[in-house]
Amino acid sequence: MPRTPPLLELRNVDKRFGGVHALKGIDFELWSGEVHALVGENGAGKSTMMKILAGVIPDYRGEMRWRGEPIRLKNPRHALELGIAMIHQELSVMPELTVAENVFLGRQPLRGRVVDWRRMFLEAEGILAELGFGGIDVRAPLADYPLGVHQLAEVARAVTSGARVIIMDEPTSALSPMETERLLALVRRLAAAGKAVVYISHFLEEVTHVADRITVLRNGERVATLEARATDKAELVRLMLGREARFFESSYVGRRRVADAHSGEPAVLEVRGLTLPRRFADVDLTLHRGEIVGLYGLIGSGHFELGETLFGLHRPSRGQVRLEGRPLAGGPGAAIAAGLAYLPPSRRQGLFLQKPVYQNVTLPWLGRIGGVVPPVRREVALTRGLADRVGLRPPDPLRAVGAFSGGNQQKVVLARWLVEPPRVFVVSEPTRGMDVGAKEEVLKILKELAEKGVAVLLISSEPETVLAVAERILVMAKGRIVEHLEDREVTKEMLVHAAAGEMQRSA
Amino acid sequence: MTEKPTQRLWAKARELAPVWTLLALIAFFAVYSDSFFTLNNFANILNQVALLAIMGTGITFVLLTAQIDLSVSYMATLAGVVAAFATAGHLPQPWPIVVALLVASALGWISGVGTAYLGIPSFMTTLAMSLIASGLSLYLTRGRILFDLPPLSKTLGSGRVLGVKWLVIVAALTLLAGHLVLRYTRFGRYVYMTGANARAAELAGVHTRRVITLVMVIAALTAGFAGVVGIGRLGSATPTAFDGMLIDAIGAVVLGGTSLFGGVGGIPQTVVGLLILGVLRNGLDQVSVNIYAKTLITGVILFAALVFNIVFAGKKES
Numbered sequence: 001m002p003r004t005p006p007l008l009e010l011r012n013v014d015k016r017f018g019g020v021h022a023l024k025g026i027d028f029e030l031w032s033g034e035v036h037a038l039v040g041e042n043g044a045g046k047s048t049m050m051k052i053l054a055g056v057i058p059d060y061r062g063e064m065r066w067r068g069e070p071i072r073l074k075n076p077r078h079a080l081e082l083g084i085a086m087i088h089q090e091l092s093v094m095p096e097l098t099v100a101e102n103v104f105l106g107r108q109p110l111r112g113r114v115v116d117w118r119r120m121f122l123e124a125e126g127i128l129a130e131l132g133f134g135g136i137d138v139r140a141p142l143a144d145y146p147l148g149v150h151q152l153a154e155v156a157r158a159v160t161s162g163a164r165v166i167i168m169d170e171p172t173s174a175l176s177p178m179e180t181e182r183l184l185a186l187v188r189r190l191a192a193a194g195k196a197v198v199y200i201s202h203f204l205e206e207v208t209h210v211a212d213r214i215t216v217l218r219n220g221e222r223v224a225t226l227e228a229r230a231t232d233k234a235e236l237v238r239l240m241l242g243r244e245a246r247f248f249e250s251s252y253v254g255r256r257r258v259a260d261a262h263s264g265e266p267a268v269l270e271v272r273g274l275t276l277p278r279r280f281a282d283v284d285l286t287l288h289r290g291e292i293v294g295l296y297g298l299i300g301s302g303h304f305e306l307g308e309t310l311f312g313l314h315r316p317s318r319g320q321v322r323l324e325g326r327p328l329a330g331g332p333g334a335a336i337a338a339g340l341a342y343l344p345p346s347r348r349q350g351l352f353l354q355k356p357v358y359q360n361v362t363l364p365w366l367g368r369i370g371g372v373v374p375p376v377r378r379e380v381a382l383t384r385g386l387a388d389r390v391g392l393r394p395p396d397p398l399r400a401v402g403a404f405s406g407g408n409q410q411k412v413v414l415a416r417w418l419v420e421p422p423r424v425f426v427v428s429e430p431t432r433g434m435d436v437g438a439k440e441e442v443l444k445i446l447k448e449l450a451e452k453g454v455a456v457l458l459i460s461s462e463p464e465t466v467l468a469v470a471e472r473i474l475v476m477a478k479g480r481i482v483e484h485l486e487d488r489e490v491t492k493e494m495l496v497h498a499a500a501g502e503m504q505r506s507a
Numbered sequence: 508m509t510e511k512p513t514q515r516l517w518a519k520a521r522e523l524a525p526v527w528t529l530l531a532l533i534a535f536f537a538v539y540s541d542s543f544f545t546l547n548n549f550a551n552i553l554n555q556v557a558l559l560a561i562m563g564t565g566i567t568f569v570l571l572t573a574q575i576d577l578s579v580s581y582m583a584t585l586a587g588v589v590a591a592f593a594t595a596g597h598l599p600q601p602w603p604i605v606v607a608l609l610v611a612s613a614l615g616w617i618s619g620v621g622t623a624y625l626g627i628p629s630f631m632t633t634l635a636m637s638l639i640a641s642g643l644s645l646y647l648t649r650g651r652i653l654f655d656l657p658p659l660s661k662t663l664g665s666g667r668v669l670g671v672k673w674l675v676i677v678a679a680l681t682l683l684a685g686h687l688v689l690r691y692t693r694f695g696r697y698v699y700m701t702g703a704n705a706r707a708a709e710l711a712g713v714h715t716r717r718v719i720t721l722v723m724v725i726a727a728l729t730a731g732f733a734g735v736v737g738i739g740r741l742g743s744a745t746p747t748a749f750d751g752m753l754i755d756a757i758g759a760v761v762l763g764g765t766s767l768f769g770g771v772g773g774i775p776q777t778v779v780g781l782l783i784l785g786v787l788r789n790g791l792d793q794v795s796v797n798i799y800a801k802t803l804i805t806g807v808i809l810f811a812a813l814v815f816n817i818v819f820a821g822k823k824e825s
Binding site: 311313331332333335336337342344349350351352353354355359363364366367370371372373374416 | 691692693694696699700703704706707708709710711712713714770771
């Protein structure tokens with residue numbers, strides 16, 4: 001290690017949000033010219049730490065040092081002035097403006113009082129060429145280019161604004177494999193040019209590939225900082241997850257043996273030629289009793305809409321859905337009555353946050369557990385039992401759902417469908433945004449349901465979730481099912497490639 | 508999010524903001540007027556807000572589903588006109604009243620279908636419906652005043668039983684019925700849940716469109732009922748009899764703390780809102796205030812109360 005102090009340092013940084021201890025005495029060093037990856041599960045403290053580095057969170061305990069001098073960032077602008085730029089997961093670009101304008105957003109070169117377009121275009125071209133993207137027409141609207149270029153524009157903006165530290169939050173989560181390659185090359189080039197990059201990602205192969213050093217966070221603590229060359233994915237997974245993750249261990253290692261369809265069991269749900277214009281077309285699907293089928297696709301591939309359509313939220317233009325042989329038609333009410341339950345990809349969509357747990361749980365069943373007047377006492381008692389079963393904490397049926405954590409809110413939605421277990425359970429992104437422990441519990445509930453004979457369709461854009469519990473896996477791309485994976489070893493790469501339409505090349 | 512006892516108390520105090528407003532107003536007028544704090548005057552206040560209470564019951568349903576009904580006052584006028592018109596046309600009693608209520612309900616149903624099934628905002632459907640109702644009233648009466656009223660309207664509107672005005676009893680019973688439905692029935696639960704999160708209610712299998720249509724029918728029905736007993740109180744039916752009540756009726760419900768965003772509130776809140784409005788109007792008559800400044804003062808105090816109640820209570824939304 002050189003004797004000069006690190007570019008940026010955290011010393012014993014501690015942060016609480018109400019009762020949540022988000023960061024516990026973190027130490028962190030960042031040197032010029034290094035790519036420093038930050039890994040950890042959701043809720044491990046990555047984003048809190050990143051927000052402190054970028055000046056978004058100004059109040060914390062402990063110390064930050066910039067080139068050895070103690071400093072306290074007041075706000076993101078202050079951080080930018082020092083040279084710390086953050087590239088958010090949700091990009092802050094203006095698709096309607098030209099590529100060049102996006103690069104120079106807010107700092108357009110001027111001639112007198114008007115924008116000097118010639119100079120702006122020239123400089124933008126120069127910078128993009130320097131970053132290894134020479135072929136881009138900087139006069140075209142950014143919207144003409146794929147997401148990868150949007151990200152590039154934002155990186156270019158950070159570089160031109162003189163950033164010395166660039167923080168990237170899940171930069172590849174929405175990129176195709178090809179775009180990912182290019183972005184990783186760009187990150188390496190930034191480091192070679194002397195910038196320091198903080199790289200946050202849950203794609204571990206990327207991380208081991210691109211980073212110089214890797215810091216692992218777990219439950220707000222720094223578990224380790226490793227030389228990337230001296231570690232591997234398996235070690236990282238162990239460090240990230242600790243001992244609590246049974247399902248996710250295999251999925252993070254990225255492969256899973258999938259089984260045959262439960263073809264000995266009767267088919268519960270049969271979908272033939274289902275089509276919803278501009279969303280998906282000609283979808284065939286069979287679910288058997290007691291199996292968990294994963295439906296994986298990138299965001300926008302139509303898999304979430306398929307789930308909604310099965311539940312009767314959209315009227316398909318063509319095709320048929322049969323549940324135990326009987327055609328399924330009509331709205332959600334009809335679907336529920338026929339025994340098809342649905343869990344939407346966004347918890348907020350499915351919950352009444354101001355209302356107590358029991359009202360959230362019993363709403364679909366009011367007609368069955370009581371007459372005109374809902375029996376509140378029975379509702380509460382019923383909910384209390386279910387709260388125990390799903391491990392709701394605290395198990396208080398009278399508490400407003402909004403007062404629970406994300407994982408526990410999801411348990412409330414799950415409890416709703418345990419009142420009367422459905423025949424088919426369509427679940428979309430059941431574990432999004434949860435920490436490992438909560439994910440495990442949710443997936444365990446799905447497993448138990450399947451063991452009791454429920455056919456589960458697990459729709460997700462997170463390969464880990466699908467790989468964690470699915471017994472066979474379908475991959476959807478551009479509105480069509482492009483791959484049936486059964487009775488073989490499936491890796492995460494296979495899923496991602498199939499979903500991006502590159503199966504043939506990699507297989 | 509952790510809930511501390513102080514936070515819970517604070518939340519409770521916030522929820523009760525309209526009650527504090529009411530108590531403050533009563534205290535104020537009790538000090539500044541000799542005639543205000545009397546049993547007789549309280550009976551007066553109840554009588555003054557009775558029609559608003561009947562209308563407000565239906566409006567409460569509508570607001571709880573996060574919709575609005577701007578046609579209630581015109582619906583009341585129309586129902587009164589229809590009842591009187593049918594009576595003048597010698598339709599046997601009590602059919603004129605039945606017809607009046609049916610006409611109101613039918614128009615409410617049309618607003619409801621337009622809102623729930625066609626997706627037109629209730630703000631617009633009921634605005635249009637207020638013109639239709641108002642137009643029908645004018646068309647039926649040709650602008651005249653009708654004096655042939657159903658006997659039942661006269662009894663309920665201006666009669667007394669055991670010294671108490673029928674009108675007050677009818678209003679109380681309407682509020683009570685509304686309360687029982689909202690608080691204890693499955694339909695009432697659907698109303699709250701639809702207002703709290705229509706999408707989530709739909710995902711739980713609630714027929715939210717049906718619920719919204721029904722609450723619009725209920726609002727029109729209670730408005731029509733207010734009109735039918737209202738003509739009894741006035742002694743005649745005119746083509747604009749109750750038109751001016753719209754702002755007070757919606758205002759009372761919102762003042763009580765029922766959220767315009769749906770899912771929060773109820774009849775108890777509406778009762779408080781009605782009393783705030785009644786005490787304010789009545790109290791200003793008791794203290795010596797420049798008669799030409801009265802409307803202005805009422806407006807300013809109402810605005811202050813709304814700021815206090817809604818901005819204060821609305822904070823929990825974020």
